[in-house]
Amino acid sequence: MNKNNADLYQISSAYDGLESPGYGARPDYFRERAFSGRPASRADRQILRWLLKAAGNPPVRFLLWNGEEVGDDAVTPVARIFLADRAALLRLAINPDLNFGDCYSSGRIEIDGHLVQFLETIYRASACLPAGSLKQRLMSRSGHARSNSLVGSRDNIHSHYDIGNEFYRLWLDEQMVYTCAYFGDASMTLEQAQVAKMDHVCRKLRLKPGETVVEAGCGWGSLARHMARHYGVKVRAYNISHEQVIYARERAKAEGLDGSVEYIEDDYRNIAGDFDAFVSVGMLEHVGVDHYPELGEVIHRCLKDSGRGLIHSIGRNRAKPMNAWIEKRIFPGAYPPTLAEMMQILEPQEFSVLDVENLRLHYARTLEHWLWRFEKASDRIMAMFDMDFVRAWRLYLAGSMAAFRASDMQLFQLVFALRNNNDVPWTRDHIYLWQGQPEA
């Protein structure tokens, strides 16, 4: 087994012992707890067994408000799901995907055990479910994503990215990169891996000094600044998150890059100009499949004949609806596409796909770092928002980490060029045997 993977696959002891309730909660948290309330009915127990069956019978048990346990006594549970009251039980039965998250956030559900390991266990069990099974029907019922029209996108993006740069600064790297990092080797720090990711992208695009780049969805602007500073290109970066654009402009100015990087607060659909390269890192998840052909037209319109493009996006092995809780509470309008769905961007314009790389495990490692920093800052985050917010984001980060390991979440980096461009790299040596900048 690949050493790095082995290394990655161990949950780092780093945050393993964290004692925040609900996150790898201590057994004594439950031992000390005064259980109370009327005993569970036969119907209650049947519902809980039905829920376990619907989830593919994962090795977990329910711990009820009165201290009673429900589940397969034969197996040693990876974790116990504590239900604080009967309402939590019923909400779980009505819509598990949505209400597990809501009840966990409000503290009506606690996990006695390691949250990430628990979630991985759930994902692995449901992976074995046959298509059209109970769980899968439940999921497909709850996957209606919000619109990504010009106005819809602005609302969707605002609700996630505009909740405060101060908050993100507490647990992202110093460059404020909120996408999958590239751990060239497993010993890299998050800071190093985010820089390595930006270089990986620039090398794949074979950027040359003096070229022009358009970026669709630039976050806090780190990649645009990196390309301008280290690759000598001029960048025009689009973003509809007001808070992020303000931050990006100030930082570019402070770093003397405002002459070579222009941040535009506008929708990708309004990109105008003629560029050597198109790049989009972590925006496609917010575009929506029905807008992919439109995105393809935008890219085709703004690329020179010799132009190259790179799209970096979370993806799926097989098309299925977004988790209802994530879509509703964390990422309205978000959807991770399959490779086949991503082709709806490129095929109508007859782009040639040059390279696809899957960085799934790198995202698991990235989330591991974010979660560790998030937990360390949880008291300050609590002061900024409230306990429900902290628990919701803890679940989102832990659940994403588990999904990249044990579910079918992927991270695709896709490089493409115009159909008739024969000035494409002869091999991929330039990515791996990098010898500094090519001449202009």
Next chain:
Amino acid sequence: MNKNNADLYQISSAYDGLESPGYGARPDYFRERAFSGRPASRADRQILRWLLKAAGNPPVRFLLWNGEEVGDDAVTPVARIFLADRAALLRLAINPDLNFGDCYSSGRIEIDGHLVQFLETIYRASACLPAGSLKQRLMSRSGHARSNSLVGSRDNIHSHYDIGNEFYRLWLDEQMVYTCAYFGDASMTLEQAQVAKMDHVCRKLRLKPGETVVEAGCGWGSLARHMARHYGVKVRAYNISHEQVIYARERAKAEGLDGSVEYIEDDYRNIAGDFDAFVSVGMLEHVGVDHYPELGEVIHRCLKDSGRGLIHSIGRNRAKPMNAWIEKRIFPGAYPPTLAEMMQILEPQEFSVLDVENLRLHYARTLEHWLWRFEKASDRIMAMFDMDFVRAWRLYLAGSMAAFRASDMQLFQLVFALRNNNDVPWTRDHIYLWQGQPEA
């Protein structure tokens, strides 16, 4: 511009001066020719202009049986299309894609100019045609591929691959590899590049000594022998071409590899066993899209949980019918899929795509070598078959070379693993920073 590409993109002087009629034919071949027959009618000229328009007005002219020329006098033509008689003109009008090939094969059509450059010019011009244009309607009319049922496949494969190992030996490399080579650098010989391709495939699969590999469609068995000899794996290779299997078995025995390589004359649908790796190089083109889910089931059935797979296939940027002449005369039942179509193999089984590489220009270079060797051996091939055969295969090789450069033909190498396998390469360094065999 990438030096290698620049180097590649120059048609090698190597075979530029070849004087075989119809292949870069000498102008004096036409000057010396005694033109005869009645003059062309106004209707004839209108049909020819209509054909040029339907092809996107490429800079070429028609040279008629009576010495008359038709076409845009304002442009300098890349080549002239000589029509030996009126019948050729009419057949071209009825079904250009099919009848150009047939008339060229029979000598009723000659190209006054460089055949590859002429075909590239035609491809580039038609690339600019709007969807639903005349030419595209003509194409879509003629793209019905033959069945790839168990029996259908056997007939289709027999008609191409069983026409004689002696013939293929005249223009393939010493290892008899009939798929795209990998030119690690542009100076490689064909022999070196085919070995480099086999190593490229083995590295992508991270083969370890003692592992088992199943190969679907093994040609003359070169990859299976290479994997067994240099990577210490046991290979079971399937192929329905009788001639190829006989050759492969004899050669493996002569090289003392018959203990580690087993060649089975059977259809990929009958693959049985449990393997560490699945590999298929140049077979998918013959499977047919309607059989992709079936192929996916076969792969999923025969791979261990830790298994990896690699599919190497000619592809397209956008779905369209196979050229009617190639499908009818050269490759019955063949179809180059888009990446989205290839996902119909992998998505139902939820395979994770790890890596896609496009080797389009490597196939153009490979075909350049094959064509050069083919032309050198054309007299002997003529003696084996006849002039029509030589001209048909010349057109097929030259047309393929032109299509990889100027049309939308691609060469995809796709690596994948089972959904829940986390023992996948952490980066792609192992392909490019190769340090010999990994330990078992």
